[in-house]
Amino acid sequence: MTALVTQTDAASRSEPRASVEVRLEDLRRQYGSVSALDGLNLTIGAGELVALLGPSGCGKTTALRLVAGLEDADGGRVVIGGRDVTLLPANRRDAGMVFQAYSLFPHMTAHQNVAFGLRMRKVAPRERLRRAGEMLELVGLAAQSDRYAHQLSGGQQQRVALARALAIRPSVLLLDEPLSALDAKVRSQLRDEIRRVQLEVGTTTLFVTHDQEEALAIADRVGVMRAGRLEQLAAPTTVYTQPATAFVAEFVGLTNRLAGVVRGGAVEVRGVRLPLIAAGGADGPAVALVRPEAVSLSAATDASTGPLLGTVIALAFLGASSRVTVDLGDAVVLVQIPTADAVAYPAGTRVQVALRLDPVLITRDAAAVTP
Amino acid sequence: MNRRRHRRLEPFRTIVLVVLGILFLVPIGAMVEFSTRGVGINSPRTLSSFTSIFSYPDLTGAIVASLELAAITSAAMLVLLLPTMVWVRLRVPRMVRVIEVLCLAPLTIPAIVLVVGLAPLYQWININLSDSILTLGFAYLILVLPYAYRSLDAGLSGVDVRTLSEAARSLGAGWATVVTRIIVPNMSSAVLNACLLSVAVVLGEFTIANLLNFENLQVAIATIGRANAGVSIAVAVASLLFVFVLLLALSFVPRPGSRRRRVRIGVL
Numbered sequence: 340m341t342a343l344v345t346q347t348d349a350a351s352r353s354e355p356r357a358s359v360e361v362r363l364e365d366l367r368r369q370y371g372s373v374s375a376l377d378g379l380n381l382t383i384g385a386g387e388l389v390a391l392l393g394p395s396g397c398g399k400t401t402a403l404r405l406v407a408g409l410e411d412a413d414g415g416r417v418v419i420g421g422r423d424v425t426l427l428p429a430n431r432r433d434a435g436m437v438f439q440a441y442s443l444f445p446h447m448t449a450h451q452n453v454a455f456g457l458r459m460r461k462v463a464p465r466e467r468l469r470r471a472g473e474m475l476e477l478v479g480l481a482a483q484s485d486r487y488a489h490q491l492s493g494g495q496q497q498r499v500a501l502a503r504a505l506a507i508r509p510s511v512l513l514l515d516e517p518l519s520a521l522d523a524k525v526r527s528q529l530r531d532e533i534r535r536v537q538l539e540v541g542t543t544t545l546f547v548t549h550d551q552e553e554a555l556a557i558a559d560r561v562g563v564m565r566a567g568r569l570e571q572l573a574a575p576t577t578v579y580t581q582p583a584t585a586f587v588a589e590f591v592g593l594t595n596r597l598a599g600v601v602r603g604g605a606v607e608v609r610g611v612r613l614p615l616i617a618a619g620g621a622d623g624p625a626v627a628l629v630r631p632e633a634v635s636l637s638a639a640t641d642a643s644t645g646p647l648l649g650t651v652i653a654l655a656f657l658g659a660s661s662r663v664t665v666d667l668g669d670a671v672v673l674v675q676i677p678t679a680d681a682v683a684y685p686a687g688t689r690v691q692v693a694l695r696l697d698p699v700l701i702t703r704d705a706a707a708v709t710p
Numbered sequence: 711m712n713r714r715r716h717r718r719l720e721p722f723r724t725i726v727l728v729v730l731g732i733l734f735l736v737p738i739g740a741m742v743e744f745s746t747r748g749v750g751i752n753s754p755r756t757l758s759s760f761t762s763i764f765s766y767p768d769l770t771g772a773i774v775a776s777l778e779l780a781a782i783t784s785a786a787m788l789v790l791l792l793p794t795m796v797w798v799r800l801r802v803p804r805m806v807r808v809i810e811v812l813c814l815a816p817l818t819i820p821a822i823v824l825v826v827g828l829a830p831l832y833q834w835i836n837i838n839l840s841d842s843i844l845t846l847g848f849a850y851l852i853l854v855l856p857y858a859y860r861s862l863d864a865g866l867s868g869v870d871v872r873t874l875s876e877a878a879r880s881l882g883a884g885w886a887t888v889v890t891r892i893i894v895p896n897m898s899s900a901v902l903n904a905c906l907l908s909v910a911v912v913l914g915e916f917t918i919a920n921l922l923n924f925e926n927l928q929v930a931i932a933t934i935g936r937a938n939a940g941v942s943i944a945v946a947v948a949s950l951l952f953v954f955v956l957l958l959a960l961s962f963v964p965r966p967g968s969r970r971r972r973v974r975i976g977v978l
Contacts, residue, residue, distance in 0.1 A: 409876050429879040440870060442877040446895040456881035500877075507881060 358386035358541045359420030361406065361511045367414035368401050368567075375401040377567035378415070383511075388537055388544040389572075390554035393564035394590065399547045402564075403513050406545060408432040419510050430459075435504030435542070439516040441496050443488035449475060449499045450484040456507035474502035477536060494525040501533060505540055512537065512544040518553060530557055551591045555579065563587045581616050585702035588628045593662075595629040595672050599701075606701050608694065609646040609667075616698045625701040631662060631675035633697045639689040647692040651684045665692055738950060745944040759940035760948065769945065772930035775843045779926065780912040783850040784905040787858045790851070792901070793889055795862055799871055813859035816852050821917035824849070832922050843924045850912050857907040865900020869893060910953050 361383040368376040375398045383389045391399040404410040406417055408429035416425045424432050435456075443452050454471040462470070475481050478498040488496055497517050504512060514533065518526045534557045537544050548554050554561045555575040562572040563586070571583035582588035599608035601622050606613050608627045639648055646667070653664040661681035663674040672692060684690055746755045764770055791813075798805050816824070828849055835845050874896070875888045883891065894901055916928035925933070927949060935942035 407876075407880055409879070429876070430882050430884055432880075434880055436877065436880040438873050438877060440873045442870075442873045444874060444878070444892055444896070455878070455883075459882035459887070503877075503881065513880075 358543050359510050360385050360418075361420075361543050361545065362418040363402065363406065363415070364418065365415040366402065366405055366412055366417070368398070368405060368410065369413050374567050376405070376412075376415075379564075379567065379569060381562060381569060381572065383543050383545060384559075385543055386541045387559045388534070388546060388557065389560050389562055390546040390548060390558035391562045391564055392548060392551055392554040392591070395549060397564040398567040399549075399564050400515060401567075403515050403545055403547045406432075406511065407434050407436050407513050433507070433510045434513055435507055435509030435511070436513040436515065437497065437500045437504050437517040439519055441488065441493065441520065442500055443491075443496050443503075445488050448485050448487055449480060449491065452488075452499055453503045453506045456503060460507060470506055471502075474506045475499070477505070477539070478502045478532070492525075493521050494529050497521065497529060498532070501536065505536070505542065509542060512542045514544065514546040516548055518548070519550070526553075527556075533557065555591070561591075563590060565590075581698070582628070582700055585626075585628060585700060588700050593631050593673055593675075595631060595634065596702075597627045597629055597670060597672070599625060599627045601625045601701060606699065611647075611694045611696075613694065613696060614698045616700045623703075625703050628700045628702065629672075629694060630697070631673040632660075633695040633699075634672060634674040635693045635695065636663060636665070636674055636676060636680075636684055637691045637693065638683070639691045643689075643691050647694075649690060649692055651686050651688045651690055654681060654684065654686055656681075665690060667692065738947070741943050741947050741950075745940050745947055747940065759938075759944035762938075762941055763945055763948070766930075766934060766941065768925065769930045769934060769941075772925050772927050773945075775925070776913055776927035778844060779847055779850060780909040782844060782847040783854055783912050784908040786847060786851050787854055787904065787908050788901065791855070791858055791862060791904075792894070793885070795859075795866060796871060796875070796889055796893060797885075799866065800875060810859065810863070813855045815856075817856040821853075822921070824852070825918055825921045828918070829922065843919075843926065846919060846922070846924055846926065849918050849922075850908075850915065853915065853918070854908040854911045857911060858904040861900050861904040861907060862897075865897035865903075866893075868900070869896045906956055909956060913949055913953060 363379055363381040366376050366379040367374070375396075377398075379398070379402055381389070381391075381402070391402060393399045401410065405412050406419075408424070408427060408431075412425060416423055418424070419433070443449070444455065447455065450471050453474050454467045457467045457470060472481065472484065475484050478501055480495060480498055480502070483491060483495060483499075488499075491499065497520075500517070517533070518529055521529060530553055533546075546554070546558060555578070558575060560572055561575050561578045563570045563578060565586050571578055571587045573581075573583075578587060578591055582591065588594050597608045599606045599613075601607075601615075601624075603622070604615060606615060606625060606627045608629070613627060613629075649665040649667040649672070651663055652666045652671075655662040655664075656678060657675075659678060660675050661678045663676065663681055663684055665672045665674055674692070745759045746757060748754055748756050795809065798809050832845070832849075835848075839845065871893060874892050878888045878892045879885075913927060915926065916932065919926040920929045920932070927945070931942045931945050931949075934945070
């Protein structure tokens with residue numbers, strides 16, 4: 340309700356400035372002998388929200404800090420709105436940032452925090468007051484504007500930090516795992532809130548996270564990073580359904596690794612021929628990556644035989660859906676099905692497994708074949 | 711269990727407090743007693759030693775010089791040390807230990823040894839720059855480093871310097887603004903502490919000033935002590951009281967840090 344009111348109000352008042360494109364060109368960053376960024380290329384369209392996703396140490400935070408100017412690049416360029424800012428110090432970059440750690444200035448009220456960037460830009464006091472108030476309203480904290488950080492909850496602090504970053508009308512908004520210090524419920528609320536605000540002000544945004552759910556839920560495009568490089572940059576659904584590499588498939592969502600044989604443009608897994616996402620590749624043994632939700636179960640009859648017959652060894656309740664672990668004798672398969680169906684298969688049940696004929700990705704690194 | 715241990719410690723604490731209290735208070739009491747004696751054996755107590763402080767022009771000059779030195783040294787210490795410590799913490803953390811050792815070194819060097827090194831320097835300074843007593847500020851800056859460092863270090867570790875300064879910089883603040891508007895306000899009590907310690911050290915300094923032939927407060931007290939013991943003790947008592955009042959004033963300064971340490975995480 341309040342969100343709706345804010346939305347219409349802010350649209351008429353906050354007069355957002357034109358969104359700009361942000362380009363990272365061949366960015367390199369070295370820590371000693373470790374290469375944190377190894378030639379990262381990424382273009383974020385005007386007003387777009389790109390999430391960088393990856394395990395810790397993959398260079399995603401380094402990329403963000405290079406855009407912010409908090410670290411210096413060893414090579415490459417950062418271009419914001421057509422302007423090369425690679426050599427500009429952080430305070431002249433015009434990048435609003437929200438940090439993982441609580442970063443409100445403890446000696447200032449929420450309002451003073453939000454107005455700080457405007458004060459640095461020598462905005463007149465009256466205008467400062469107006470804009471800071473507007474921003475706090477945008478994040479739904481107008482009533483808390485006189486509170487200090489220690490009087491605000493973690494979620495509120497991060498919302499003030501968001502308002503503070505946006506108050507300076509930055510060319511680019513940088514979010515460095517802003518939700519990871521919060522508990523689960525607040526996290527998903529604030530995640531949706533960040534997206535709403537971002538769409539409203541239209542600021543080009545780079546969001547760094549290690550939480551795939553967060554990235555998939557909020558981003559226009561998701562960039563999956565590994566060892567200082569982008570493995571794949573695509574819309575969330577594409578990243579999930581058509582992962583470019585085995586790493587992406589396994590990092591985003593759960594994946595079953597099932598041994599099979601590639602023959603004539605399809606992979607044969609346990610007697611089932613599955614189409615390939617990427618055509619081509621020589622015939623021969625390979626590992627198919629199959630999503631748990633592309634597997635279904637039915638009760639085994641006494642007459643059932645074949646390579647897809649197994650025994651349930653675990654049942655994990657996840658809410659609306661459940662994850663069933665099935666032992667096929669020489670392999671273990673994770674199956675994700677609606678909880679209502681899963682209750683029929685307690686541990687020990689003999690089941691017949693079926694693979695949906697979705698296109699799958701294959702990998703040939705034999706070391707990782709499920710035993 | 712904690713409470714029981716607490717109770718067991720109670721008598722020990724009391725003893726320590728009483729013993730140390732006696733150790734501190736008896737000499738001060740004796741000084742007060744001595745400085746308020748009249749001339750004859752049975753003459754009544756008098757404050758004439760205290761009131762006649764101001765009839766010694768050398769002494770008042772020395773008091774003013776010492777106060778000026780205290781102010782200069784504190785200011786120079788802050789300007790030099792605080793940005794350095796912040797910078798080292800943020801940009802060259804592997805140098806933190808080096809800076810610490812450097813800053814604590816003066817504690818291990820006796821003043822007399824310092825003077826041996828400083829004497830030729832001061833000779834040069836007196837000839838080429840100035841022979842004002844205020845040039846002692848250079849030497850005192852070194853003397854107060856260990857105390858100031860300890861205090862500022864404690865203050866800085868209570869603040870998330872990295873995140874706060876990065877946040878401020880991304881909002882458009884330069885380094886000077888980061889230090890003065892963001893870091894100092896969040897460690898104000900540590901800064902005050904460092905200043906107070908510096909003041910106390912400077913007001914109590916004798917060796918260096920004496921050996922370099924400058925007349926600061928302590929040197930003046932010693933000189934007058936030879937002519938009029940009563941007045942010299944009166945000045946000593948007064949300077950002790952001055953530092954004590956400063957300390958007391960400091961303890962009434964609100965400490966914003968202590969209120970804010972707790973961070974609540976949770977409900978929106």
